[in-house]
Every structure is written in structure tokens, then in C-alpha cells.
Amino acid sequence: MNPKRKSRLYLAVFLLVAVSGTTAALMVAMEQNINMFYPPDQVVDGTAPVERTIRAGGMVKDGSVNRDPDSLAVEFTITDHMGSEFVVAFTGILPDLFREGQGIIVQGELAESGRFQAKEVLAKHDENYMPPELMDMAQEIEAQGAAKSSDPRT
Amino acid sequence: MIAEFGQVGLALAGCLALAAAIIGLMPRRMTLAGASQGAVSMVVGQFVFITVSFAALVWCFVTDDFSVAYVANHSNSLLPMQYKVSAVWGGHEGSFLLWILIMCAWMLVLALRGKNYPEGFFTRVLGCMSLLNLGFICFAFFTSNPFERLIPMTPADGSDLNPLLQDFGLIVHPPLLYMGYVGLAVPFAFAVAALMENRVDAAWARWSRPWTNFAWAFLTLGIALGSWWAYYELGWGGWWFWDPVENASFMPWLAATALIHSLAVTEKRGTFKSWTLLLAIAGFSLSLLGAFIVRSGVLTSVHAFAVDPQRGMYILIFLAVVVGGSLTLYGLRAAGQRAYVGFSLMSREFFMLVNNVILVVSLAAVMWGTLSPIGYEALTGDRISIGVPFFNTFFVPLMLLLALAVVMVPVLNWKRTPLQKLKSTFVQALPVAFVLGGIWWFVTEPKYVSVLAALVLALWIVATHARDIWLRSRKSRGLPLAYWGMTTAHLGFAMSIIGIAITATQSIEEDVRMAPQDVSMLGTAEVRFLGVRTVDGPNYQAEQGVFVVTQADGGSFELRPEKRRYLAGGNVMTEAGIQAGFFADTYVSLGEPLDGGAWAVRLHYKPLVRWVWLGALLMAFGGGLAVMDKRYRRLTERRTATVAGAQSAA
Numbered sequence: 103m104n105p106k107r108k109s110r111l112y113l114a115v116f117l118l119v120a121v122s123g124t125t126a127a128l129m130v131a132m133e134q135n136i137n138m139f140y141p142p143d144q145v146v147d148g149t150a151p152v153e154r155t156i157r158a159g160g161m162v163k164d165g166s167v168n169r170d171p172d173s174l175a176v177e178f179t180i181t182d183h184m185g186s187e188f189v190v191a192f193t194g195i196l197p198d199l200f201r202e203g204q205g206i207i208v209q210g211e212l213a214e215s216g217r218f219q220a221k222e223v224l225a226k227h228d229e230n231y232m233p234p235e236l237m238d239m240a241q242e243i244e245a246q247g248a249a250k251s252s253d254p255r256t
Numbered sequence: 257m258i259a260e261f262g263q264v265g266l267a268l269a270g271c272l273a274l275a276a277a278i279i280g281l282m283p284r285r286m287t288l289a290g291a292s293q294g295a296v297s298m299v300v301g302q303f304v305f306i307t308v309s310f311a312a313l314v315w316c317f318v319t320d321d322f323s324v325a326y327v328a329n330h331s332n333s334l335l336p337m338q339y340k341v342s343a344v345w346g347g348h349e350g351s352f353l354l355w356i357l358i359m360c361a362w363m364l365v366l367a368l369r370g371k372n373y374p375e376g377f378f379t380r381v382l383g384c385m386s387l388l389n390l391g392f393i394c395f396a397f398f399t400s401n402p403f404e405r406l407i408p409m410t411p412a413d414g415s416d417l418n419p420l421l422q423d424f425g426l427i428v429h430p431p432l433l434y435m436g437y438v439g440l441a442v443p444f445a446f447a448v449a450a451l452m453e454n455r456v457d458a459a460w461a462r463w464s465r466p467w468t469n470f471a472w473a474f475l476t477l478g479i480a481l482g483s484w485w486a487y488y489e490l491g492w493g494g495w496w497f498w499d500p501v502e503n504a505s506f507m508p509w510l511a512a513t514a515l516i517h518s519l520a521v522t523e524k525r526g527t528f529k530s531w532t533l534l535l536a537i538a539g540f541s542l543s544l545l546g547a548f549i550v551r552s553g554v555l556t557s558v559h560a561f562a563v564d565p566q567r568g569m570y571i572l573i574f575l576a577v578v579v580g581g582s583l584t585l586y587g588l589r590a591a592g593q594r595a596y597v598g599f600s601l602m603s604r605e606f607f608m609l610v611n612n613v614i615l616v617v618s619l620a621a622v623m624w625g626t627l628s629p630i631g632y633e634a635l636t637g638d639r640i641s642i643g644v645p646f647f648n649t650f651f652v653p654l655m656l657l658l659a660l661a662v663v664m665v666p667v668l669n670w671k672r673t674p675l676q677k678l679k680s681t682f683v684q685a686l687p688v689a690f691v692l693g694g695i696w697w698f699v700t701e702p703k704y705v706s707v708l709a710a711l712v713l714a715l716w717i718v719a720t721h722a723r724d725i726w727l728r729s730r731k732s733r734g735l736p737l738a739y740w741g742m743t744t745a746h747l748g749f750a751m752s753i754i755g756i757a758i759t760a761t762q763s764i765e766e767d768v769r770m771a772p773q774d775v776s777m778l779g780t781a782e783v784r785f786l787g788v789r790t791v792d793g794p795n796y797q798a799e800q801g802v803f804v805v806t807q808a809d810g811g812s813f814e815l816r817p818e819k820r821r822y823l824a825g826g827n828v829m830t831e832a833g834i835q836a837g838f839f840a841d842t843y844v845s846l847g848e849p850l851d852g853g854a855w856a857v858r859l860h861y862k863p864l865v866r867w868v869w870l871g872a873l874l875m876a877f878g879g880g881l882a883v884m885d886k887r888y889r890r891l892t893e894r895r896t897a898t899v900a901g902a903q904s905a906a
Contacts, residue, residue, distance in 0.1 A: 112601060117613065124617050127650065128624060135646035139639035157641055174769050174847075174856055194767045195847030195856045198491070198828045209641075 137209060143186040145212060152212045155221075159207035163187060167202060180208070180218075192220040199225040259324050262312030263403040266353075266393060269305035269360070272298045273390035280383015281452075284376070292375045295382040299367040302389060303360040310357045313402055314344050323410040326350060326402040332416040332824040334795040342427040343417045348551060348567075349402035351430055355547075356392045358431070359438045363389065366442065366467075373463060380449035381442075388441055391574050399567045416824035419796070425485030429478060433505060436475025437543040440508055442467040443515065444540035447533050448582055451589040456533065461523035464536065466883040468519060469741075472512040473879030479505050480872035491830030491845045493765065493860040495868060498647040503626040504546030507619055511539040514615040516879075521608050525599070525670060530590045531612070537582045542619075544575045549626070602675070604668040611661045614654055621650040652706055659713040659753060662746050666724035681720050689716035700762055710757035714750040721746055741882025748874025755867025764861040767847070771854040778859045780808040781842065788846075788855065796820040796829075801846050801855065803833065815844045841865050 140150040142160040150156055158180065166179035174193050181187035190208050200206060200223060210220035276298035279291050313326075317340045322328040330347045331340055345351040363385050370378050396402070420426075443464045450460040482505065487495040496502060515535040522532045552568025599605040625642045632640050667673070667681050693712035700707060721743050728735055764779045772787040786802040798818040806812040815833030822829065832845040840863040847856030 109598060109600070109606075113609070116610075120613055120617060124621065128621065131646045131649040132628075132642075135643040135649075137641045137643055139641065155643070157639075169850060171851055172769070174767055195858055198830055 139207075141186075142180055142182040142188060143184070145188050145218065146186045146216075150212055152214050155209065155211060157207055157209045158188075158212075158218060159205065160187075161205050162200070162202050164202045180206070188216060188218055190218040190220050190223075192223055194223075196223055197225040258312050258315050258319075259321065259403040259405065262309040262316075263397075263401070265305040265307075265309035265312065266397055266401075266403075269302045269309065269356075270390060270393040270397060272301045272305065273386045273393055276302070276386035277383050277390055280379050280381075280386060282383075292370070292379045295379050295386070296367045296370060299360075299363045299382055299386065302386070303364045306353075306357050306360045310344075310353055313350060313353060314341060316403075317341065317344050320414070322412070322414050323405050323407055324402075325404045325406045328406055328411050328414045330414070330417050332414040332795070334824055335414075335417060335422070336794050338427065339417060339422045343421070345430050346417050346421045346426065349396070349400045351434075352392070352396050352400055352551075353402055354430065355434050355438060356389065356396060358434045359385070359389050359392060359441065362435075362439055362442055377449050377453050377455065377460075380452050381445045384445040384448045385441060388445070388578070391578075395567075395570055395574065399570050413824070416795075416822060416827075419820065419822045419825070419827045419829040420489060422795075422822075423485065423489055425481060425489060429481045429485055432474055432481060433478030436471050436473075436478050436512075437505075437508065437546065439467070439471025439474055440512060440539040440543050442471060443519075443536040444582070447536035448585060451533065451585050454589065456529050456590070458523050458526055461519050461532065462888075465516075465519050465523065466888045468512065468516055468536075468539075469879045469883050472509070472516055473876040473883075475505070475509050475512060476872055476876040476879065479509060480869045480876070483872075484869050487865070488832055488834055491832050491858070493832070493843050493845070493858065493862070495759075495865065498625070498644050500626050501546075501550050503622050504549040507622055507626075508539055508542040508546060510615050510619040510622070511535055511542050514612045514619075515539050517608050517611050521605055525605060527599075527605065528609075530586075533586055533590055535612075537579070537586060541575065541579045541582075544571065544578060547571055548575055599670075600672040602668065602673045602678070604665065604670050604673075607661050607664045607668055611658065614658045614661065618651065618654045618658075621654070622647065655753065656706070656709050656713055659710075659717060659749070662749060663713065663716050663720050665746070666721055666743070680723065685719035685723055686716055689713075689719050700758070702761065704761055707757045707761050710753050714753040714757075717746060717750040736885055736887070738882045738885040738887065741878045741880070741885070743878070744881055745875045745878030748871045748876075748878060750871070751867050751874060752871030755864045755869075755871055758864040759862050759868065762863050763865075764859075766859045768857055768859060769850060769854055770857045771852060774854075776857075776859060778805070778842070779861045781861065782806045783844070783859055785855070785857065787853070788849075791818070793820065795824065796822045798831070799846070799849075801833070801844070801857070803844050805835065805842055805844075813842075815842065817845045819846045836866065838866060839863065 137155055137157045138150075139157040139159065142158070144150050145158050150158065160180040160182045163179040163181045166177075168177045170176065174195065175191070176193070176196065177189060177191050179187050179189050190210075192208070192210075204225060207224040208218060208220040209222040209224070210218060212218050276295050279298070280295050282291070315321075316324045316327050317331055318337070320327070320331065320333050320340075322331075326347060326349050330343045330350070335343065343350075345354040363382065366385070367382065373381070446460065446464045446467070450456045479502075482502070483495045486497070487493065515532065518528050518532045518535050521528045548568065548571040552571060625646050629640050629642060632638065663681070663685075667678055669677070689712050693708065693715045696711050697703060697708040725735070725743060728739070766776065766778060768776050770776060770785040772785060774785050776783045776785075782805070784804045784806070786804060788799050788801050791798045791800045798820040800816050800818045803815045803817070804812055805815060813835050815835060817833035818831040820829045820831060821827070830845050830847075832843055834844075835842040840861060843858075843860035843862060845858045847858060849855055
């Protein structure tokens with residue numbers, strides 16, 4: 103084999119190994135780290151898998167935040183304002199923009215009992231910002247609200 | 257009235273950009289005499305009009321002109337003056353105007369250095385840049401006009417700048433980052449011009465190199481500053497989140513890093529030409545992709561601007577035109593660019609190739625992790641997010657491999673290296689690195705094999721480069737700046753690796769509940785919470801916690817983290833208390849108030865976290881150093897000398 107072909111062969115082998123290695127690693131990593139998102143109705147009706155890391159989101163129900171007096175444990179209820187709600191348990195510091203009525207996302211595992219054990223609570227850093235995951239829900243609620251209250255001007 | 261001046265300036269700059277693009281990109285047989293001078297003056301014109309436009313927006317902010325919608329949404333009469341100015345780029349519209357201003361600045365600098373390049377080629381570069389600028393200006397003018405008025409419903413006061421952005425970090429982070437993003441348009445334009453003029457050669461690579469280095473250095477600084485800002489401003493104590501928008505800036509960085517190395521091979525050895533062209537195209541295209549991700553609102557992120565599908569669509573079409581157009585040109589012209597230059601396995605070329613493959617694979621992994629949620633949603637309608645472990649699984653091994661390639665660079669020759677020359681690296685540098693790294697690793701807790709690998713590799717890089725400096729400076733006095741630049745950047749890389757490995761595994765993080773006079777242990781240090789008091793800022797009211805940290809050696813210091821409530825918007829923001837040190841940071845931030853005067857408190861001890869950013873600073877500094885090398889300056893002198901010679905002969 104002349105040197106030119108030889109170096110090209112090395113190159114081809116190297117690229118092949120690199121690409122196949124990456125693809126394999128990609129598949130494995132994807133398998134373990136995809137977190138599906140579920141709105142409250144799917145958490146309640148059993149669509150969401152139990153004991154797997156998932157994301158769920160909705161609005162924090164008014165008056166539902168309950169702190170443990172001695173530790174950083176906290177419980178609150180997430181609702182879609184359309185009848186579906188579930189309880190989230192979390193230990194740690196809640197983000198600045200966490201408050202009742204606010205749209206938030208939690209990441210963690212759903213227990214058999216229907217309680218959501220959150221490892222992370224995400225609220226965004228802008229008052230007016232709505233996470234895309236919650237956008238549909240907000241629009242739906244708005245649409246229902248609009249249908250109920252007939253506007254006197256129209 | 258001033259706002260309208262700004263708008264007119266924007267429009268006029270657009271007209272000039274159109275004219276310059278037409279002149280610059282005209283087929284050669286139709287080229288007019290004096291096209292080059294024409295293009296240069298139009299570039300100067302674009303700069304002048306955009307400066308007027310930008311100044312007008314600054315004026316609107318400084319004078320609190322809330323009849324301008326953008327000002328009303330991003331400022332407030334209580335805002336301190338320096339933030340009124342920086343609020344100009346605190347939102348989508350204004351930051352895009354800054355983007356355009358920076359584009360014009362790059363073009364202006366390019367135009368002033370025009371005599372370094374052949375006229376035809378240079379005119380094409382300016383034409384290509386002007387065409388891109390036209391795209392930007394149209395985007396600003398038609399979909400995100402910062403000068404839109406709120407008349408007659410002018411609000412009495414503005415709704416304030418997001419408090420997270422009222423910070424030194426915001427003043428400098430976007431301009432530096434944009435310098436990098438937009439700077440990648442220069443190598444892109446050089447690649448397009450080289451393809452159009454059919455001159456993909458060593459000279460083209462030499463011209464591209466300083467511009468690429470320069471843009472890359474700014475991008476590095478911008479990313480490092482962003483990371484630092486996130487660390488002290490978001491109150492979470494993290495410095496990298498694999499957030500889509502961070503990835504958006506990291507992808508062009510990876511491409512530009514690969515491009516810098518590939519350009520070196522193309523210049524010195526005349527090979528890798530097609531690959532270099534592709535990287536130049538990819539670098540800028542990824543900048544645009546980043547802009548799309550940030551400005552279209554398709555992804556969840558701290559940075560995402562308000563959602564507007566029209567803007568996303570415009571950028572997507574623009575991106576398609578830029579990528580499609582440049583790749584078509586590449587397909588038509590680059591086919592003939594084959595170089596028959598052989599090199600062996602133990603050559604600098606080969607390891608540059610390895611470096612490029614690793615960087616591009618990393619790029620692909622980041623891109624996959626960032627964009628696959630969008631694709632998944634489009635295909636199935638379900639929403640997913642990709643967790644941080646996904647990125648770490650890839651990055652750690654890939655960056656360690658990359659470090660291995662960096663070790664080899666100074667000792668390898670172009671084309672082929674005698675094994676004898678490699679001996680010292682393996683027989684001397686490696687054992688030293690291994691012993692030192694091993695000792696260091698021994699004192700870490702918990703111990704990870706990846707940390708050992710990172711420490712040994714990073715120290716091996718340092719040892720090999722140090723040895724190389726010593727050997728070379730004995731042989732020749734006065735090493736070229738380009739060499740110092742490379743070495744500094746590689747040492748910076750090693751420093752960042754050590755910083756990342758140590759801070760990611762050795763940090764202590766405690767979330768605790770603390771009442772006044774409570775004491776918590778943070779590692780070996782003792783943290784005492786004295787209580788909270790109220791402090792008034794210029795436009796906020798803060799609850800300031802007072803903590804006294806006593807270290808094991810008896811030294812103590814006070815930290816005062818704050819919880820601020822901004823008066824205009826009622827936003828709450830956490831300001832961490834940080835005792836910064838070269839070897840470790842102590843970080844305290846207030847969570848939320850609990851019953852009985854107690855607070856949820858976040859206590860962090862972060863060893864070597866500063867090294868992450870200091871390493872990045874070194875890399876950027878190295879990039880800048882390489883630009884200052886004589887070899888790029890000599891180009892001008894030589895050319896002037898020939899011109900002078902020709903004139904005197906005539």
C-alpha cells in the first residue's frame with residue numbers, strides 16, 4: 103500500500119470508530135436522560151409513569167403551600183384549574199419566582215400513591231415569561247374563561 | 257423626534273447595505289471601475305448611520321422617553337444611569353440593534369485594512385458582509401423595531417429592566433458575546449469570497465486567521481463572563497447549566513475552535529481546504545442558529561426573549577438562505593479543492609485532524625441535546641427535556657481525549673515526527689504529571705477516576721508546553737507571538753480542565769434552615785447567621801443577611817447576601833454573598849424567609865471555581881496574542897513596500 107492510501111485508510115477507520123462510538127453513546131445517554139413532560143391531567147389519570155424521572159407542570163394552587171416548621175421540607179399542590187391536581191413534595195430552597203398562582207415546572211419522580219417527589223422546582227426568571235410547556239394550558243384556561251364571561255362590548 | 261432620527265438612520269443604513277451588496281457581489285465581467293472604493297465608502301456609511309440610530313436609542317433611554325415602546329418596557333425613571341444605558345441592550349429589539357452596530361464595526365475595521373488584500377477579493381468580502389447586514393437590518397426594521405411609539409397611550413413611567421439584568425455582567429456580557437458571534441461573519445465572508453474568486457489557497461488562510469482568532473477570543477470572553485454572571489447572579493451557585501442558550505453560544509465556539517486549528521493546517525500545509533471552508537461556513541451559521549434559538553422562543557430558557565413566531569420564522573428563513581446559499585457555492589466551487597499532501601500518523605496534521613474530529617463530535621452532541629426536544633415535539637407532540645447528565649456523559653470523555661491531543665501539539669512536527677522526539681514527552685513529562693496529579697488526586701474527596709485523568713492530562717499539557725518553551729528559547733531568542741499565543745491558550749485550557757474537574761466534584765453544598773445566631777458547618781468552616789436587616793438601594797429595598805464565616809485556621813470574614821425587592825416591578829432577586837479566592841470561593845445566598853425569623857440558606861464551598869474562568873481568560877488572551885504576531889503585520893508593510901516600489905519605478 104502506498105503511504106497516501108495508507109493514511110486515508112487510517113483516516114477512514116478513525117472516522118468510522120469515532121462516528122459509531124458517538125452514536126452508541128448518544129443512544130445510551132438519550133435512553134437515560136430524556137425527561138417527558140406531563141400536564142396535571144395526565145399525572146392524575148395515570149398516563150405518567152411512576153418511579154421514573156419525569157417533568158410535570160401547572161399552576162401552584164392558592165393556599166396550598168405547606169412548610170414543615172423544622173426543616174426545609176415543603177408541600178404544595180399543582181393544578182390546571184380544570185379539576186386535575188396533584189401534591190408535590192420537595193426539600194430545599196424554592197426559586198425566587200415561586201409563588202401561589204404562578205406557573206411552574208417540577209422535575210422528579212411520581213410515587214405509586216400519586217405524590218410527586220420533586221428533585222428540582224423551576225420557575226422562570228421573568229414575571230411575564232411563560233414556559234412553553236405551560237403555554238397551551240394557559241391558553242386553554244383563558245379560552246374557557248373567555249367563553250364563560252361574555253364581553254359586554256361585543 | 258430623536259427616535260424618528262434613529263429609525264431613518266436604520267433605513268438609510270439598509271439602503272447602503274443593499275447597494276454595497278450589489279456592487280460587491282456583481283459577476284466579475286459586470287464589475288464597475290472603482291467598485292472597491294465604492295464598497296468601502298458604503299461600509300463607512302452603514303457604520304455612521306447605525307451609530308446615529310444606536311445613539312438615538314441611547315438618548316431615548318437616558319432622557320426617559322417612555323413614548324417609545326421599547327424604552328417603556330425596559331426602563332424606569334428610578335433606574336440608575338449606567339443601567340439606563342445598558343438597558344438599551346436589555347431586550348430583544350435593542351440587543352439586535354447592538355448586534356447590527358457591532359457588525360458595522362467589524363466591517364469598518366475590515367474596510368480600513370483593505371489594502372492588505374487583493375481588490376477583487378476584498379470587494380467580495382465587503383459585499384458578502386453587507387448582504388448579511390442587510391438581512392439583519394431588515395429583521396430589525398420590519399419585525400423588531402426598537403423605535404416604535406406608544407402614542408397616544410404614553411405610560412407615565414416604564415415597567416423597569418428585569419432586575420437580573422441590572423448588573424455589571426449585563427453591561428459587558430452581550431457586547432463581548434456579540435463581538436464574537438458577529439465576528440465569525442468575517443471568516444465566513446472570507447470563505448465565500450475565496451470560493452467566488454476561486455482562490456482557496458494559503459494566502460486566503462493567512463488572511464482569515466487573525467480575524468478568526470480575534471472573533472474567537474471575544475466569544476471565549478463573552479461565554480466566560482456569562483458563566484461568571486450566572487454564578488453570582490442567579491443565586492444557585494452553578495456556573496454552567498447546559499441551558500439551550502448557553503449551548504447556543506457554545507456551538508459556534510466549538511466550531512470556531514476547530515476552524516482556528518484547521519486554518520493553521522491549511523495555511524502551513526495547503527491541505528484540509530474543503531474542511532476549513534465548511535468550518536468557516538458552519539461557524540457563522542451556528543451563530544445565526546444561536547440567534548434563532550434565543551430570539552424565537554422555541555426553547556425554554558432563562559434567556560428567552562418574548563415569544564413572537566414572526567421573528568422566529570424570519571430568522572429561520574434567513575438562516576436557510578445563508579446556509580443554503582453558501583453550501584451551494586461550496587458544492588459548486590469546492591469540488592476541485594483537493595490537495596495531494598501526505599502526512600504520517602505521528603504528525604501535527606494528524607493530531608489537528610483528531611482535534612477537529614473531537615470538536616465536531618462534541619458540537620454534534622451539544623446540538624443533538626439542544627435541538628432534539630424540538631424535533632421530538634414536532635414528530636410526536638409530546639414534550640421532553642434532556643437532562644444535564646446527557647451532556648456530561650459526552651463532554652467529560654471527549655474533553656479528556658481533546659486534552660490528550662493538546663499534549664502532543666508542541667512536540668509534533670508537520671508531516672512526520674521521529675519517535676526520538678516524542679521520547680521526552682512520555683519519559684519525562686508524563687511521569688512528572690502522573691506523580692503530581694496522583695498526589696493531588698489523593699487528597700481529593702470523594703475520589704473519581706475521571707478527576708485523576710483530568711488532573712494528569714492537564715498537568716501533562718503544562719509540563720510538555722513548559723519543556724517546549726524552554727527548549728525553543730534556548731535555540732532561538734525571541735519566540736514569535738503566535739507561538740506564545742498558542743501556548744497561553746493551551747495552558748488556559750489545562751487550567752479550565754483542572755478548575756472544572758475539581759469544582760464539579762469537590763464542592764460542598766448545603767441547604768439549611770437557619771434562625772438568627774444559628775451555627776452551621778460548611779466543610780471545616782463554621783458559619784454563623786447573625787440576622788437580617790433592611791437596606792435601601794437606589795431602586796430596590798433589600799433584606800440583607802449577615803453571616804460570619806470562621807475558617808479552621810482561625811481567619812474569619814463576613815458575608816452579606818441580599819434578597820432584593822425592586823420597587824418598579826415588584827420583582828424579587830437574590831444577590832449572593834461571595835468571598836472569592838484564587839483557591840476557593842465561599843458562597844452564601846438567602847432562600848426564603850421561614851417562620852420565626854429563620855431563613856432557608858444556601859451555603860456553598862467551591863474550590864478552584866475561579867480557575868474555570870481564569871482559564872478561559874488565558875485562552876482569550878492567547879487568541880489575542882496570536883493576532884498581534886509580526887507575520888500578519890508584515891503583510892501590510894510588504895504590500896506598501898511593493899506599491900511604493902512600483903510607484904517609484906513608474
